[in-house]
Amino acid sequence: MVDVAMAVRRLGAExxxxxxxxxxxxxxxWRLTDAGWRPPLRIGRLVSEVYDVGVLxxxxxxxxxxxVGMVLGLQGHNTLVRFGAEESLGAVVGLSLVxxxxxxxxALLVAGRAGSAMAAExxxxxxxxxxxxxxxxxxxxxxxxxxxxxxxxxxxxxxLAALFVTxxxxxxxxxxxxxxxxxxxxxxxxLESAVNFxxxxxxxxxxxxxxxxxxxxxxxxxxxTAAPTSAGVSAAATSTVVVASVATxxxxxxxxxxxxx
Amino acid sequence: MPxxxxxxxxxxxxxxxATGAARRSLSDVHLEVRxxxxxxxxxxxxxxxxxVFPRGQITVVAGASGGGKTTLxxxxxxxxxxNRGEVxxxxxxxxTGLAAAAVREFRGRVGMLFQHGALLDAMTVxxxxxxxxxxxxxxGEAEIRARVETVFTAVGLEGIEAxxxxxxxxxxxxxxxxxxxxxxxxxxxxxxxxxxxxxxxTVRRVEAVLADVNRRTGAxxxxxxxxxxxxxxxxxxxxxxxxxxAVSGTPKDLLASQDSRVSGFFREPEVLxxxxxxxx
Numbered sequence: 001m002v003d004v005a006m007a008v009r010r011l012g013a014e015x016x017x018x019x020x021x022x023x024x025x026x027x028x029x030w031r032l033t034d035a036g037w038r039p040p041l042r043i044g045r046l047v048s049e050v051y052d053v054g055v056l057x058x059x060x061x062x063x064x065x066x067x068v069g070m071v072l073g074l075q076g077h078n079t080l081v082r083f084g085a086e087e088s089l090g091a092v093v094g095l096s097l098v099x100x101x102x103x104x105x106x107a108l109l110v111a112g113r114a115g116s117a118m119a120a121e122x123x124x125x126x127x128x129x130x131x132x133x134x135x136x137x138x139x140x141x142x143x144x145x146x147x148x149x150x151x152x153x154x155x156x157x158x159x160l161a162a163l164f165v166t167x168x169x170x171x172x173x174x175x176x177x178x179x180x181x182x183x184x185x186x187x188x189x190x191l192e193s194a195v196n197f198x199x200x201x202x203x204x205x206x207x208x209x210x211x212x213x214x215x216x217x218x219x220x221x222x223x224x225t226a227a228p229t230s231a232g233v234s235a236a237a238t239s240t241v242v243v244a245s246v247a248t249x250x251x252x253x254x255x256x257x258x259x260x261x
Numbered sequence: 262m263p264x265x266x267x268x269x270x271x272x273x274x275x276x277x278x279a280t281g282a283a284r285r286s287l288s289d290v291h292l293e294v295r296x297x298x299x300x301x302x303x304x305x306x307x308x309x310x311x312x313v314f315p316r317g318q319i320t321v322v323a324g325a326s327g328g329g330k331t332t333l334x335x336x337x338x339x340x341x342x343x344n345r346g347e348v349x350x351x352x353x354x355x356x357t358g359l360a361a362a363a364v365r366e367f368r369g370r371v372g373m374l375f376q377h378g379a380l381l382d383a384m385t386v387x388x389x390x391x392x393x394x395x396x397x398x399x400x401g402e403a404e405i406r407a408r409v410e411t412v413f414t415a416v417g418l419e420g421i422e423a424x425x426x427x428x429x430x431x432x433x434x435x436x437x438x439x440x441x442x443x444x445x446x447x448x449x450x451x452x453x454x455x456x457x458x459x460x461x462x463t464v465r466r467v468e469a470v471l472a473d474v475n476r477r478t479g480a481x482x483x484x485x486x487x488x489x490x491x492x493x494x495x496x497x498x499x500x501x502x503x504x505x506x507a508v509s510g511t512p513k514d515l516l517a518s519q520d521s522r523v524s525g526f527f528r529e530p531e532v533l534x535x536x537x538x539x540x541x
Contacts, residue, residue: 133379
């Protein structure tokens with residue numbers, strides 16, 4: 001009986017803590033969004049952050065996009081040959097990348113590379129009292145430090161996803177056509193006829209924007225609320241990757257289910 | 262439990278007490294802490310703390326490590342809210358209940374030197390010090406440069422403007438942090454452990470800079486320190502945190518105290534040497 005009471009009490013405490021955390025995240029998201037639109041608009045800082053998130057992720061996105069496209073090309077070719085439908089390779093590669101793999105894998109990669117770095121940077125500013133230093137100068141850290149980072153993630157994610165998809169299509173072409181001897185014209189015409197801009201490309205970009213907002217919010221929230229210790233910094237970076245990755249996959253399902261994207 | 266008054270010293274708000282050296286009128290008091298209670302987890306930090314910070318004077322908050330010096334400073338700077346109690350500025354504004362906008366306004370009148378500088382490590386020292394002017398004034402870049410250079414001269418820092426904080430020595434970081442705290446000409450300057458981690462000549466130099474700032478600007482300085490010799494050399498008023506409360510008075514009061522908790526802290530051989538040196 002005592003064990004049951006303890007378990008119920010623990011469950012209640014954890015539920016309260018979860019609800020409190022979600023509330024805190026909601027308030028943080030609101031304040032961040034509000035700070036992002038209020039003047040002064042920090043264009044210089046935003047550009048610098050877009051460079052950190054976007055330009056510095058180019059290599060990993062390019063290489064990963066090519067590799068994923070090449071795997072799709074190879075698997076797609078081997079499977080389609082069985083059904084005598086190898087001319088559909090362009091459609092398979094294109095639709096897979098544009099609708100699903102491009103935005104999702106880009107979000108996972110960017111969460112691992114830039115999201116964790118973002119959380120660690122903000123958390124280390126908490127540890128070294130840099131954010132308190134800003135507060136003491138009557139400068140809002142959300143406005144000065146956090147908001148440019150989150151908005152940079154929002155801006156960079158669809159661009160990186162587009163790059164990932166483009167590289168993936170080239171990767172698929174390289175394996176399916178150049179290495180395995182498929183027909184290049186078929187590949188491109190199947191791609192063109194299967195991929196619709198309004199449903200597929202715009203839907204993929206919408207997903208990338210949502211994932212960018214999610215990763216940006218989670219990374220900045222984890223950094224901003226990190227415990228002021230070195231363990232707090234590492235926990236912020238690690239939890240950013242885990243939570244942002246899971247959130248990306250869950251929201252991918254929700255968006256697909258709701259809008260059929 | 263609040264600390265009881267001991268001979269020559271005052272426990273609680275000096276403005277409310279008519280004994281000893283701490284007798285003052287309300288107009289002399291810049292900051293006043295009344296019945297402050299704070300608990301961190303299961304550990305009580307303050308239990309009914311009372312103390313005052315005289316206007317235009319250097320007050321050192323002394324006490325053992327973990328005694329709550331930095332915590333008190335963070336409460337005074339509105340970076341931390343106590344569980345209970347009040348902090349009054351000029352006897353008119355109560356800080357613990359202020360809204361965010363009013364806190365920002367209050368901070369426009371204060372500067373703070375953090376223990377490790379708290380300089381933004383991605384910006385040069387010059388940009389760090391110029392930041393408050395760029396954020397809160399419409400001054401041109403030439404005027405900002407002139408003001409920054411004036412402050413750099415005041416704290417004895419020159420030729421380091423283009424360096425990043427990570428390229429500075431500990432003493433330089435403290436002085437750069439002090440320059441940033443002074444750039445807005447504050448009425449109140451909070452300094453968290455400005456002497457810690459510095460070699461003796463640098464400690465003397467920082468002491469001289471702080472005394473000079475107080476003399477030239479008339480600002481009220483609140484300094485936390487466990488560096489006893491520096492406390493006695495620098496302070497005009499001392500708030501000593503003991504047993505989750507405070508006793509306060511002049512450095513002489515503290516040295517003359519019969520309270521073993523106070524004398525145990527202040528009568529170290531290094532301190533006596535410092536006093537002799539000062540007398541000499």
